[in-house]
Amino acid sequence: MTVKGTTVRKWLLGGLGLLLVLCGCGVAVVTWVLTRPAVDTVGKVAFDRPLKVPPLAASTVDAGGTRVFDLTAQPGDSDLGHGTTRTWGYNGAYLGPTLRAKRGERVAVNIHNRLNERTTVHWHGMHLPAKVDGGPHHPIQPGGDHQAAWTVDQPAATLWYHPHPSDLTERQVYRGLAGLFILDDGKEPGGLPHDYGVDDVPVVVQDKRFDGGQLSMSDKFLSDVGILGDEILVNGTPGPFLDVRSTLVRLRLLNASTARVYDFAMSDGRPLTMIGSDGGLLAAPYRTGHVRLSVGERAEVLVEMRPGERVELRSLAPGVGRFHGGRDTFDVLQLRAAAELRPVTPPGTLAGIERLDPAQAAKTRTFTFQGRQINDDRMDMDRVDAVVVKNTVEVWNVANGHDTPHSFHIHDVQFQVVSVDGGAPPPELGGWKDTLFLEPRRRYSLIARFADHADPTTAYMFHCHVLRHEDEGMMGQFVVVEREGDRPRLGHD
Ligand code: C2O
Ligand code: CU
Ligand code: CU
Numbered sequence: 001m002t003v004k005g006t007t008v009r010k011w012l013l014g015g016l017g018l019l020l021v022l023c024g025c026g027v028a029v030v031t032w033v034l035t036r037p038a039v040d041t042v043g044k045v046a047f048d049r050p051l052k053v054p055p056l057a058a059s060t061v062d063a064g065g066t067r068v069f070d071l072t073a074q075p076g077d078s079d080l081g082h083g084t085t086r087t088w089g090y091n092g093a094y095l096g097p098t099l100r101a102k103r104g105e106r107v108a109v110n111i112h113n114r115l116n117e118r119t120t121v122h123w124h125g126m127h128l129p130a131k132v133d134g135g136p137h138h139p140i141q142p143g144g145d146h147q148a149a150w151t152v153d154q155p156a157a158t159l160w161y162h163p164h165p166s167d168l169t170e171r172q173v174y175r176g177l178a179g180l181f182i183l184d185d186g187k188e189p190g191g192l193p194h195d196y197g198v199d200d201v202p203v204v205v206q207d208k209r210f211d212g213g214q215l216s217m218s219d220k221f222l223s224d225v226g227i228l229g230d231e232i233l234v235n236g237t238p239g240p241f242l243d244v245r246s247t248l249v250r251l252r253l254l255n256a257s258t259a260r261v262y263d264f265a266m267s268d269g270r271p272l273t274m275i276g277s278d279g280g281l282l283a284a285p286y287r288t289g290h291v292r293l294s295v296g297e298r299a300e301v302l303v304e305m306r307p308g309e310r311v312e313l314r315s316l317a318p319g320v321g322r323f324h325g326g327r328d329t330f331d332v333l334q335l336r337a338a339a340e341l342r343p344v345t346p347p348g349t350l351a352g353i354e355r356l357d358p359a360q361a362a363k364t365r366t367f368t369f370q371g372r373q374i375n376d377d378r379m380d381m382d383r384v385d386a387v388v389v390k391n392t393v394e395v396w397n398v399a400n401g402h403d404t405p406h407s408f409h410i411h412d413v414q415f416q417v418v419s420v421d422g423g424a425p426p427p428e429l430g431g432w433k434d435t436l437f438l439e440p441r442r443r444y445s446l447i448a449r450f451a452d453h454a455d456p457t458t459a460y461m462f463h464c465h466v467l468r469h470e471d472e473g474m475m476g477q478f479v480v481v482e483r484e485g486d487r488p489r490l491g492h493d
Contacts, residue, residue, distance in 0.1 A: 038322065038327035039325070039328040039329070040329045040330075041230070041329070042267075042314060042329050042331050045232075045239050045331040047312075047334035048241070049237050049239050049241070050237075050240065050242075050243075051201070051234060051235060051241060052235045052236055052237045053196075053201065054095055054097055054098045054180060054202055054204070054235055055097045057071075057096075057098060058097075059099075065106060066149065067106065067107045067108070068108045069108070070112070071109055071110070071111050071121060072090060072112040073088065073112070073115050073119050073121070073177060074091075074115065075115060076088070076089055076092065076093025078094040080210075080215075080236065081231070082212070082213045085210075085213050086215075088115065088172065088175040090179055093176070094176040094236040095179055095235065097179060098181070098182055099180070099181045100183075100184065100196075101152050101181075101184070102152065102183070102184045102185065103152050103153060103154065103155070103156070103185040103186070104151070104153070105151070106151045106152075107152060109121070109148050111146045112144075113143065113146075114142075117142060117168060118141050118142065118168070119177070120136065120165050121134045121140075121163065122134035122161065122163070122164035123148070123159065123161050124160045124434065125157060125181075125279060125298075125434045126152075126154070127153060127154045127414070127452070128150040128453065129150060130460050130479075132149060133458075133461075134148060135459070136164055136461075137381060137459070139166075152183060154183065154279070154280075155185050155281070155351065155432070156182075156184050156185040156187065156188055157276070157279050157432070158182055158202075158276065158278075158298045159180070160181055160254055161181050162178045166379075166471075169467050169471055170258050170468050173258055174215065174217065174258050178204065178206075180202050187351070189347035189350060190347060191344065191346050192275065192347060193250040200252070201251055202254070203252060203253045203254070203313070203333060204234065204236075204254045205232060205233075205234055205253065205256065205257065205293075206229075206232070207228065207230070207231065207257050207260045207330075208233055209231070210231065223323050223325075225324050225325075225404065225466050226468030227258050227259055229257075232330045241335070242333060242334070243338065244305050244335050244336060244338065245337075246305070246341055247306075247342070247343050248304060248305070248344040251302075251313070252300050253301060254293075255296065255298075257295055258295065259295060259325070260295070260328075261318040261325065261326075261405060261437065262292065262332075263315055264291045264332070265289055265315075265316050266314070267312035267313075267331075271289060272290070273288075273346065274287075274288055274299055275300045275350055276299065277297075277298070277428065277429070277431040277432060278297060278298050278414065278434045279414030279431065279432025280351060280431065281351035281431065282350055282353075282430060282431040283351060283430065285348075285350060286428065288428065292428075292437065293437075294405065294436075294466075296407055296465035297433075297435045297436075297437065302346055306341075307339055307340060308338075310337070312332070312334050313335065315328075315330040320439075321403065321405065324405055353432070355416065356447040356449060358395050360393045361394055361395040361447065362389060362392035362393060362394060363394045363395070365395070365396050365397070366396075366398075367396060367397070367408075368398075368401045369398070369399065369408070369474070370401040370402050372473060372474045374462075374475070377476065378472075379474070379475035384478065385476035386479075387479055387487075388479070388481070389482075389486075390481065390483075391451055391452075393447060393449045393450075394447070395446070396410075396415070396447075396448070397444070397445050398438065398446060399444070400440055400442055403440045403441070406437075406438040406464045406465075406474070407435055407438065408435065408436045408438050408462070408464065409434060409436075409465040410448065410462045411460040412453065412460045413448040413449065414432035414434050414448070416431075416432065416433070416447050416448070417433060418445040418446065420443070421442055435465055438464075454481050454486075455479070456479060456481050456488045456489045457490060459488070460477065460479070461476070461477055461478075462475070462476055463475030
């Protein structure tokens, strides 16, 4: 009895001790999670390197009038502020040159894969035939070459290109594969800065995490969106500054990160004048305190400068949930004004935008983002989720059904936002878009015209542009057919 009693007591004490230790650990973990500070680099960035500007890609015009570019995806060594870092780039070690073409021009890009794994090059925001869209159906093997050719037919815009192979998109973009594709249409109003790299400057923003000198792909604890870095690169430059020589500088902002949402603002609170969204100029300039961009989105903004001053572009906390980087703040780019500035007066109106009318829609579809699925499905290259008739207008109702932020992107078309949760969209969503931040538990109604390029044999994609989600299959396919009743015939060239 005594012996037994002792044993029971020992057990009880041991159990109690174990419980206390477990509780202690639990409390420690919970405390750490709750109090762990957000990333905050404001005031800690040196701004001691001149902003690199991606070179304009060289091109030749062949006998038939086609503008021909060459892009080679290749490994290289980069100085990203941590010694020598192994990176990937196009025609160089990190990122790629800026391609530039005019509306009406025929372009051809010769792509060379000199990586040790398959890749593709997708033309994000471009209206073009599905066969040359660079989706996962057409991988370019290591050592392989591929030509994509099409005729540019859409308004002036800041588009971009990046890999789109199945499963590998996040890491390929993260290692450095991305570049801008700027379109011109000869209709830009006078007064907008347009001297590339001088007063019209690409600002490709990416967050990185370093492990020693190398890029780390490790996830942030409890993040549901993939890699969230604690340092910012702009055009591959750590701690960048830009010398400004006019009273107005135009920044072409691209969020080329894999997961992070930014909320851009100026350090002293001066307004940004937003002039363009993904697919081109807005109807009129829109003055705002901040511009939020989810993965893949672009915005063109004007910043007013006074002689001799320094001011920083920052990213404020975008409020997307703390485990998705929602409380993180960053210093991004310092603008340094010269003692004397060339005066620039911006135009009052920017572009005529034809409003698409939901009453004209041939079809209304609904897509709900939840988990890693769209309408309870993951990507299946053999399944067509939507068959669209050429030259018709469709309304797509897109909803985020849960608390993870997503970024919705459609290939081939630029769309307009009809409503957000049933109400009128805010001014920053008033122009052409190809990518849209899906806030948790919100509903968006979009409208697009699927002009030209019918091809029953080849699909376009729509997907979440959080690259981890995309790689995990948060993607669907649509096919554009010539007329009502035509069936898709995937892969039957
Ligand atoms: Cu920016 Cu489907 O891609
Ligand atoms: Cu795209
Ligand atoms: Cu997503």
